[in-house]
Amino acid sequence: MNRLPIEDILPDLKAALTAQASAVLVAPPGSGKTTRIPLALMNEEWLRGQRILMLEPRRLAARAAARYMAQLLGEQVGETVGYRVRLDSCAGPRTRIEVITEGILTRMLQADQALAGVGLIIFDEYHERSLQADLGLALAVEAQAVLRTDLRLLIMSATLAAEAVAELLGGAPVICGSGQAYPVTTHYLEQRREERLEAAVVKAVGRALAAGSGDLLVFLPGAGEIRRVQAGLMRAGIGKYAQVAPLYGGLSLAAQDLAILPSTQGGRKIVLATSIAETSLTVEGVRIVIDSGLMRVPRFSARTGLTRLETVRVSRSSADQRRGRAGRLGPGVCFRLWTRQEDLYLETAATPEILAADLTALALELAAWGVSDPGQLQWLDAPPAAAFLKACELLNRLGAMDNGIITGHGRQIVRSGLHPRLAHMILKAAELGLGGLACELAAILSERDFFSGADIDLRLRVDMIRKLANNKNDTAWLAAQNIDAAVCRRIMQASNQLKQQFGIAADCREDIEACGLVVAMAYPDRIGQQRDNGRFLLENGRGAIIAETQPLAHNAYIVAADLDGQGSDSRIFLAAPVTLEELRCYLAPQIVTETTVAWDESVQAVRAKVGERLGTLILKESPEPEPDPAAVLEALLAGIAGEGLSILPWTKAARQLRQRLLFIHQQEQNWPDVADEGLLATLANWLGPYVYGLTARAQLAQLNLASILEAMLSREQLRELNAYAPAQLTVPSGQRISIDYSNPEQPVLAVKIQEMFGLSETPRIAGGKVCLTLHLLSPAQRIVQVTQDLANFWSKTYFEVKRDLLGRYPKHPWPDEPMKAVPTRRARPKPIKAE
Structure with a gap:
């Protein structure tokens, strides 16, 4: 056995794991950590004959590492050293070192949280930070803290920010090794x-x-x-x-x-x-x-x-x-x-x-562990809240969870080791006698697509893997099908393994026309309803598209098993047709019969409909002849709010009253707020009683908005209204002239100069607090002066105005002493009759 660089730090590593329950090892590629560390630790006193589990991110690496360590011992795989990966294992009663993929550790922990018989878990290549590695470490850390203080954890990596991991492990020692790297x-x-x-x-x-x-x-x-x-x-x-x-x-x-x-x-x-x-x-x-x-x-x-x-x-x-x-x-x-x-x-x-991953499986694993909030565990990076919430929503919909608590169905899913969507699909399809087809579809959806043709129909793929069983040695047939035979064979093998796992007969060959129904069990949120050729609305509210040349583009309903999720209309890569009858029959618990009462902008009226809804999909709809009056009122008010207050019949009187109230509210806050925002926010209060029973915009024309606005005022406010903000003002000529409140900050009185003769003080409103802005008009009703200081106008500006206008309007009075002149709206004042 060649000596490798990792052996130089073995004494330090052994001492660290003897003294503490956890350690972090950082060593470069090629140092030998994967194959030498487990063998070196196998006979440590603290292990006491228990097994070592070493996690590898990939099945290929797990098998290769186990095989190489077995060779170093002069043994076959499955004796002292074995491996266990999904759907394949090679280990025996004498096995002391098991090289496993990360998902296997999660399964083992869920089956026995104390991991009886295991003394050390090694997380190899942890820098890759796979989802399963992070989950496995979080569960192992809690198992160590609560149930197994003697359980050792060793994190190994070639490139890792070791300090953060060491802190997660309670201040574990960090041991660094050298590599045997050539330039x-x-x-x-x-x-x-x-x-x-x-x-x-x-x-x-x-x-x-x-x-x-x-x-x-x-x-x-x-x-x-x-x-x-x-x-x-x-x-x-x-x-x-x-x-x-x-x-x-x-x-x-x-x-x-x-x-x-x-x-x-x-x-x-x-x-x-x-x-x-x-x-x-x-x-x-x-x-x-x-x-x-x-x-x-x-x-x-x-x-x-x-x-x-x-x-x-x-x-x-x-x-x-x-x-x-x-x-x-x-x-x-x-x-x-x-x-x-x-x-x-x-x-x-x-x-x-x-x-960045789908957290559906992680959320279900945590629920099976007894954790509804990821914050209850320790993580190097906590699962993102939005993705975790999305995962929980799906699991609740699949019946795997109920408000954070795992259900019996959820535990079946966890034990399967499959993605929750696929496991749910197989379990539910088996209840309908479609378990074999579900296993075939699960195997197909777990692999890359083996068919290089354009057709996206999943039924075609199921048909192909079935035919391959009969034509597997027919090279001419294989070449003509545009299929990757190797991938197809892997799918067949996986399908058979799934059938065995779920107790389904190996020769099950259910009708492929049920593909859409079966896939809908896994992807209820991706049931699509045709909007027009090739364009579909999915149950989750998003759009999706199939090329019009595809036969499935013309189906009323499809289920999208694979799509890209980009843009407003996701492109569908794999799908199957499903019928409305199948949806109604088998997804009945998810179909809601409801009455909708809403404002229809296109006809400017409230429309009431009763229909069957699956998510955002309306399966059936018809008019509701007797809708709830309260719902109609709510929809009408919502329509008015959406269209804006201009939809209401604002007469001149109503508009002026509203402007007066806006002026008063600006001065006195205890008066009603009749600005757009205030009125829209309180529609139900001030307008609701008057539109009860109405349904359309045309009917709103009968409303008397001036009376409705007055109804917003108390009796005291009604009495004060004309005194505080009069609609009109009597000027010296005796005429009653309307006040313009369109600018509530500066109410305007527009009046001819001759009608104001003899008045020295500018008129005031709002209890004398607000001075009117006077628009003094020529005999032709044109503004010649704007002022809030009438006395100053008479003493100074009047004579300039007189000089400019006397020649144009010689029949109108232009006295030298306007303060003593008789006010008039005529060209000449009426003569005063002698008594």
Whole structure:
């Protein structure tokens, strides 16, 4: 057994775990922490023969680590060292070290919160911060604190902000190890890449093969890019003298081994991998790394309730991990397909999955643990409140939770280990005799799409995996179907495993026409009702679209199993038809029969309807002949509020009264507020009694708004109204002239100059507090002076006005002493009769 750098810190690590219950280990890639630490700790006194659980983020890494440790012991996997991943395990009664994926730890903790027989949990590659790792650590920390003070926790990582984790573990010691890294020469692009990624990678592979020896490890964002690059390498002839091996999670064990182990052909090997190869896995023989600089991550939107995969730039820590893969065996080379300038803008670390993922499964796990509020547990990053609330709403709808408390149905879902949507779908479909079809659909929806044709119908895919069972050796048939046979076979295998898990006969072949109904059980919020060809309204209120060329675009109802969640209309990738009869029959508890009474803007009237509603979808609707009068009144008032007060019949008298009240309210706050905001906020109080029984805008014309406004005043206010804010004022000529209150800050009296002769003081209102603004008019009713100081006008300005107007209006009086003149509205004052 070769000595690795990690062995130098083993004494410190053993001492730390002997003295304390937790520790944090930071050591670079290649130091040997994954395979040497469990073996070194296996016989520690404090372990007392108990098992070690080591968590790996990926199934591939878990199997590979277990196999390598077993080889170091000269044993087969399943003896001292075993593994357990979803739907696959290899462990026995003598197994002391179990390498498990993170979800398995959650299942074990839920089954036995004390984890009897387990003495140490190792969280390997914790820097990847997967959702399941964060959940597993939160549960393990509480189990340690409450039930198992002797349980040890060890957090291991290559790149980690260790202080925060150490604090979470109650001040655990941090132990740092060195690595066995050889120098890696790093090359960048001279200018920003503009060509397609796949073409750039093929060129980079050609340059790398010519520049140095050793195998190549190429990092790509996903399986689709891997397949396209593989095809490009074959077209370029590179596949003739180098073995090209893809490496991603969906491959078979044999295909994964082909990528990880040394080339069986003895020549050079080109491994095309996703970020699965960044950590834990050692790909033998690699001296050259080509990094696309991209990775694919799930992003959950609390707004849409959808998770979609996004292709994003790698973080700096991931880029360094990838480059380090070239320096495991000797000096290496890394070709980065981005420029030095772009390198400056890389994020330090990737966003933890818990901050960007669908939290439905996490919320249900916490409920099963007995926790309704994530704040009751300790987290490195707490689950976002909006996403957690969205998850709880879905779980309540699926019947898995009831106001934060897990139900019996929810416990069945948790035990299944599936996403709650899919587990709920299988359990409910099985009650209808459709469990086999549900298992097939769950397997299909858990994998990438295997069909490269345009048709998005899920029924087609179920039909294909069934036919594959009969044509699996017919290469001509397989080539003609536009399907990825390897993925299709994995789906068949997963489907059979699910049937076995849920106790469903393996040969179940229910009618594929029930696909839409079954999928609706998993995605009730994505039932879509056609608005027009290809455009659908989903049950959750969002829009979705199918290309009009698709047969499903013309169905009245569909269920969208996969869509992108972008824009106002999400693009649907996978769907199945469902009938209105199926929805009414099988989703009856979710269908609400209700009467809606609302203002219809298009006809400017209240409309009452009775209908069946599924979420936002109106399944059936008809007029309601006898709606509740109170609901009609409420809808009418809402319509008036929406249309604005201009919808009401404001006569001249009503408008003037309102202006007078606005003026008074500005002076005395105890008077009613009749500004727009005040009236709209109190419609029910001042207008409601007068519109009771009315339904349409046209009927509002019968209202007497002046009387309605007066009804808002007390008796005392009615008595004071004319004295405080008179509608008219008697001027010296004897005429009653209206006061203009349109500007409540400056009420205006517009009057001819001749009618004001003899009056020295400006008229006042509001108990003498407010001086009227006088608009003094010419005989032609034009404003010649604006003043609030009438005495000053007579003594000074009047004579200038007289000089300007005397020539134009010679028949009107223009006395030299206006204070002694007789006021008149005529051209000449009437002569005074002698007695």
